[in-house]
């Protein structure tokens with residue numbers, strides 16, 4: 474790997490986190506996939522061992538660690554299975570909203586629980602009628618005294634079943650022009666009257682990840698749960714998307730690396746026509762091409778992680794990485810399944826699960842078409 478941002482402390486973290494996962498996750502992951510849920514007890518163990526939100530300041534209970542910690546944790550979770558993505562979503566995508574835009578009172582109230590694993594978070598932007606076009610959301614939050622009354626529905630929400638707290642994109646001004654100026658972010662807590670969960674959604678892959686609908690019916694949310702300022706929600710979401718998309722690219726890259734690593738030994742042991750199939754030139758060339766694409770992805774990604782750690786605006790390049798790496802990982806999944814022959818289509822082979830899990834990375838966190846629109850716009854088109 475050899476990334477320049479990885480120092481001794483990160484290698485040590487990787488060693489101890491791998492040991493933790495071998496004991497606490499790998500033996501149970503298959504069952505979690507069948508149950509279609511990761512138990513809360515696993516979240517709690519992550520929290521107890523300092524693996525949730527390690528980057529948060531010590532005064533709230535965090536470790537004050539750098540972003541490379543998050544990278545290592547995300548990679549190792551992905552190596553166990555893509556179904557664990559909700560952990561990185563919580564630590565590195567949702568909680569950063571509270572840290573960046575929350576008041577001191579909000580941070581003191583929520584961050585310790587986010588770090589300990591007592592609070593699991595979700596981000597709820599997408600609605601049945603609005604995904605890519607976020608300014609078109611219909612969930613309203615109308616001021617009424619010292620509360621907002623929230624009405625609407627969100628869908629495809631990761632961690633939706635477990636979440637104790639959701640950062641919800643709402644329209645505080647449904648008539649604002651342009652529409653995105655009416656968007657605000659509200660933190661809605663489990664148990665708030667009028668907040669309920671719909672179905673746990675039945676997905677093609679990511680089976681252990683809980684994805685759900687969230688429903689708000691005259692849900693009264695205290696105004697003190699507004700994140701940042703009214704009408705700035707859209708801007709906040711745009712500011713946070715660089716890290717969100719970088720994380721998705723990282724998960725897809727890691728998955729591609731795993732798929733190839735799982736496939737090579739298979740090719741070296743499987744025999745056909747009296748020889749191992751890895752001795753056929755076509756297979757060697759396919760592997761060589763995959764290894765090259767994976768190397769390209771990793772080099773680009775490592776460079777972007779370095780720039781992100783340095784605080785640079787790399788939105789355009791991250792959009793490029795998000796679409797290219799997720800498409801690359803989809804290609805790798807197809808090739809690796811093919812190289813396994815019929816066994817690749819059997820559930821007991823890891824490639825089958827990875828083949829199911831990977832396509833959604835081209836869809837969520839902004840579809841790859843939206844990534845290309847951003848790139849084109851930033852090129853002046």
Ligand SMILES: Cc1cc2nc3c(=O)[nH]c(=O)nc-3n(C[C@H](O)[C@H](O)[C@H](O)COP(=O)(O)OP(=O)(O)OC[C@H]3O[C@@H](n4cnc5c(N)ncnc54)[C@H](O)[C@@H]3O)c2cc1C
Pocket residue numbers: 595596597598599602603604605606628629630631632676679684833836837838839840841842843846
């Ligand atoms: C497993 C899973 C987990 C998810 N987790 C979350 C979550 O935690 N929180 C959350 O808020 N959302 C989540 N999502 C939602 C996800 O972000 C949306 O599905 C995604 O943004 C696309 O929105 P959509 O489904 O409404 O598709 P649409 O916006 O309807 O798009 C349909 C198709 O049209 C294309 N399209 C749309 N607009 C354009 C355009 N201008 N130019 C070219 N093509 C275009 C799209 O690229 C896509 O191919 C999740 C989705 C899934 C499947």
